Amino acid sequence: MESPNPPSPPAQDKRGLPLWVAPALCGLIVAIFYFVVQGFGNAGTHTPAAWLQSTWNSENDFEHGFMVPIIMVGLIAWQWKNLKNLAQGAKGMGIGMAAAILGMAFFVIAHRCGQPRLAIGGLPMILWGASLYLWGWPVSRVLFFPLFFLWIGIPVPQFQQATTHLQVLSTHMAQWGSSLFGIETIVRGTQIFSAHGTWEPLEINEGCGGIRSLMALIMISSVWAYLAKVSLWKKAILLLSAFPLAILGNMMRLTSIFVISEFGDPKFAANTWHDWSGLVIFYPISLFLLLLVHSALEQGLPWKRPRKRQVRRVVGESEPKASTVSVP
Structure with a gap:
């Protein structure tokens, strides 16, 4: 006997793959380049993530940097249910690939010139461009601020x-x-x-x-x-x-x-x-x-915002006057 409500199949993309496969693969590639690939820092032995972590100290007056990734993850988690709803049936935009490629170019230039700031600055472009390419504007609009919030944690040279x-x-x-x-x-x-x-x-x-x-x-x-x-x-x-x-x-x-x-x-x-x-x-x-x-x-x-009063206009029609009909 068949159940009245059979379980719905997992959501899939155009290629028949589960929706989580594409973002997981993108995340893995980004993690390899930013947490494994070296060639940054004074000695060229740091990964971009390790270099950024080493700059969050009192000498650079960037001790607040440790809070930046925590806040980023917290803002995304806060919007997680909304993001899942927006991702269902969303259509990607090809222009997102251009934003991601721009971020990749930042990484390549940074690796060639030994400028880790450029590599970190390109990371939000890669992630945001990928979200725009995979899920379109509704999802990328929500992710824009949490992802580019990372820029606040990048120390500026000669800032002091x-x-x-x-x-x-x-x-x-x-x-x-x-x-x-x-x-x-x-x-x-x-x-x-x-x-x-x-x-x-x-x-x-x-x-x-x-x-x-x-x-x-x-x-x-x-x-x-x-x-x-x-x-x-x-x-x-x-x-x-x-x-x-x-x-x-x-x-x-x-x-x-x-x-x-x-x-x-x-x-x-x-x-x-x-x-x-x-x-x-x-x-x-x-x-x-x-x-x-x-x-x-x-x-x-802010937590006691005044409610907007709705004013209803009631237009009353006057009763029609009884017409007088003369009978011959």
């Missing part, structure tokens, strides 16, 4: 040297913040001295200048803007707000160090509090300010 102005700005803002608490200081370049010699001079180096905090906040604000259910121009404001908010949050963090040095323990302020003030002061304040920006754009808290 370009942040000198940020160090000077942070130094003067910290001096201004300290004056609000009655602390008299003297600024010489990127060093701040106590006017009364209460504590040893403190120097605002590259990391303390805010570049490390700025890059981390850009990473957070970009994900925040991506998840926010607002229009595109509001997403752009949320992303760009990371720059002033990072400067303001870093000023408050530095000010707290000088306040503790003046009225408390200078050694504790210069060591323990300096290391922990980012988690205690910078991130809570910066995220709170980012929430305020989002709330201002939404005209209320």
